[in-house]
Amino acid sequence: MTSIRTAFTLTTILSSLALLAVSPPSLASDITSRTSEVHEGIAMHGSPKYSPGFTHFDYVNPDAPKGGTLRRAVVANGFDSFNPFVIRGVAATGIGSYLYDTLLESSADEPFSAYGVIAESIETPDDRSYVIYNLNKEARFQDGEPITADDVKFSFETLVTKGHPMFRNYYADVAEVTVESPHRVRFNFKETTNRELPLILGQLPILPAHYWKDREFGDNGLTAPVGSGPYRIGDFEAGRSITYERVDDYWAKDLPTRKGRFNFDKIRFDYYTDDTVALEAFKAGNFDFRVESSAKNWATAYTGPQFENGSIATEAIQHHRPAGMQAFAFNTRREVFKDPRVREALAYAFDFEWANKNLFFDQYTRTDSYFANSELASSGLPEGRELEILDTFRGKVSDDVFTEVYAPPTTDGQKGLRENLRKALELLRAAGYAIRDGKMVNEASGEPLTFEFLLYQKTFERVVLPFKNNLARLGIDMSVRLVDTNQYVQRMRKFDYDMAVQGIAQSDSPGNEQREFWYSSNADVSGSRNYMAVEDPVVDELVDMLIQAPDRQELVYRTRALDRVLLHGHYVIPNWYLDKDRVAYWNTLARPENTPKNGVDPDNWWIKP
Structure with a gap:
């Protein structure tokens, strides 16, 4: 789900x-x-x-006062x-x-x-x-x-x-x-x-x-439609801001599922094209609540008198939701990424440990599962009921599923990146590549190994460019293309990319949405979320089994089996996750004492009287 x-x-x-x-x-x-x-x-x-x-619900304040305006920012092109x-x-x-x-x-x-x-x-x-x-x-x-x-x-x-x-x-x-x-x-x-x-x-x-x-x-365009929820569209400026106004006579306001929620009279979103500008606008008091996605900002940018005098609070609030998979995603529709050995090789050129130390202030944990930070994540070698499930697919999945513990490449240890690049070179040679005149070339076709990395977040360049430099040491030419958010959305919908940063969110109860992520029939459906073009009948069957799990324990086993097969397919280069929500907010806001496992939800907050 x-x-x-x-x-x-x-x-x-x-x-x-x-x-x-x-x-x-x-x-x-x-x-x-x-x-x-x-x-x-x-x-x-x-x-x-x-x-x-x-x-x-236990995680709301049923007596939260109503009123005021919550101002938030969106970093996008409108x-x-x-x-x-x-x-x-x-x-x-x-x-x-x-x-x-x-x-x-x-x-x-x-x-x-x-x-x-x-x-x-x-x-x-x-x-x-x-x-x-x-x-x-x-x-x-x-x-x-x-x-x-x-x-x-x-x-x-x-x-x-x-x-x-x-x-x-x-x-x-x-x-x-x-x-x-x-x-x-x-x-x-x-x-x-x-x-x-x-x-x-x-x-x-x-x-x-x-x-x-x-x-x-x-x-529909920008004609405000009739809704059924707690807010209606109020003022808006096309592409720049939108304000939602609480429905005064909202029929469901006293239902148990609504009590203590949706407490603001108005919620306004202002659009910024640059996150640095948005952060400065927040510190200047132009909006009230911010979730920080940048480790560097969290470590260095939240300073000044408004923080020292308590006008702005900062908290890293623990959550227990599955982290899902943020990763560099391969578009396997591209010929250059058809061979899983090539995909696996490129993963050895990403130095997470260096990035975490030098860019992220050691705040992150490396992702090693599509269901990280949950009991649904596979680990070690398969055994027990999970092994029984996977045994039915022997000969149809990589032998590594049964014999090798999946772990993304690491540079911890004495040999570090050099050893990883040596392993990458071995995999590329096995896939039919060789270095000719300093370039990694497919020996059969003579085509060099080149591809484009599509980005819309400028802040991610500092992560991608070191990856590009490491690939260059292998004779691989990766170009980086930065586009605006609208162009990025359209290109992703049309699968017009070679590699991109992609996030695949997961819940504690995976189910029918897994078809959208992994089903072979969705690999070429424009707009589907099968970003990597996974086309594997074993994955299709495991998704069906997961959906049909009769109880929670069987759901866990089947999800772990699916996770393991996907990981050994090398469809992504895993990034990292954080098991906390980093939030900053002006002290006019208040929040409930209890935070649920899913983490921070500002729709449960309110303006202090």
């Missing part, structure tokens, strides 16, 4: 429409015969933490859309989370449990072959129109046929949607053990069918 969970061929769309139109008679009759129980909350595995009748659900344009920050409510709300202190927002209760049988959402009859859109089951069905069908490709993958196992009454909607599923579907369907943003009736969903 990675939420929509976030900012994605004609044949595929037609197939999705066909699945929505009809469910096989045998499936429908079988599903109808199964009995279900009514729940106020639902957990992926086991029982949810919060009992029926709970009043608020926005040109108020529609975050389509592949066109760049949506304004905050649109998805502030403008639209969902059927359910996931808690931030459990692996994956969800509780009612628009849906006041859920019905699903033990095998989770279908789910029924009973809607709260008080639920309203921001124009006062009631939210009905027809709106839920419209939202689902619109998003899977006209929305970002991720929706089609995320909800691929839905067979049929039926409106049973104005406030009761049913989703039948294919014959599957996809236990996650009742929860991730709960993440569906609910759109007003009446508003979109005479409008084209993909052409």
Whole structure:
């Protein structure tokens, strides 16, 4: 589960429409015969933490005062859309989370449990072959129109046929949607053990069918739409700033899932094209809250009288969420990166230890898993149940999966980088390369080993340029191309890059979103998040197994097996992670005493009276 969970061929769309139109008679009759129980909350595995009748989440202040304005910064080249659900344009920050409510709300202190927002209760049988959402009859859109089951069905069908490709993958196992009454909607599923579907369907943003009736969903532009969430769009300046205004008569403000949240009257985002300028603007008091992504800034830039006198607070707040994978990602659609030995070789030229010491003030931990900082990460050699799973794929995956502990190259020790470059040279020779006139050349084609590194963050140049220099020692020419954020987004959507910094976020309960990351069928779907073009039937099968895990422990084993196969595929050069949120904020802000495992969430903060 990675939420929509976030900012994605004609044949595929037609197939999705066909699945929505009809469910096989045998499936429908079988599903109808199964009995279900009514729940106020639902957990992926086991029982949810919060009992029926709970009043608020443990990590909020239910008595937090309402009022004031939270000012934040976005470092990007602006926005040109108020529609975050389509592949066109760049949506304004905050649109998805502030403008639209969902059927359910996931808690931030459990692996994956969800509780009612628009849906006041859920019905699903033990095998989770279908789910029924009973809607709260008080639920309203921001124009006062009631939210009905027809709106839920419209939202689902619109998003899977006209929305970002991720929706089609995320909800691929839905067979049929039926409106049973104005406030009761049913989703039948294919014959599957996809236990996650009742929860991730709960993440569906609910759109007003009446508003979109005479409008084209993909052409929203900068016309403020009617939403269903706690904030509406207020003032904005195209590409430069946007302000969200709290809905005064928001129908859900006293629900247990909303109590103590969304406390600011206004939330304003100002856009900056340079992070250094944004940091100085923060210190000058132009905005109130900042999450620091730069280790250098954190170590050196948060100084001055406003810090000494307590006007600005800085905290590194521990979190326990999976770190996911930030990495230099190979686009294996490119011929130069087809051979995994080449990809593995290039990893030996990245000197993390040098970067951590000289650039990051030793703040980071090297990433060695797609699910780092969690029990889902593989480690050591496979054994027990994980080995049983992998044994079924012997001969179809690299033998290294069974015999070598995956670890990204390190320069710790006496030999350091020189030894790593020697290992890289061995791998490149095995892949058919040789040095000719100081250049690494493919002996069969005569083509030199060259590629482009695509960047949009100027601050990342100081990390990439030493990597470039190390590659040059191998006769490899890597050019660095810095583009603006809009161009970067478009090029990533079209897979128009050789290598780029990419982050693959993960949750404590991975599931259907893994299709979007790894499925072979998504490798060439424009806008998909299969950035590295992973096309491996073993990975496809492991993803299916992960989605169908019957309990938490089996989910852990299957996730570790998937993690191990991906790591030994050498699709990325892992970077690093931090198990803390580095935040700075002016002392007009206050936050709850308890921080959930998912970390800092300013939507739970408030302005001091």
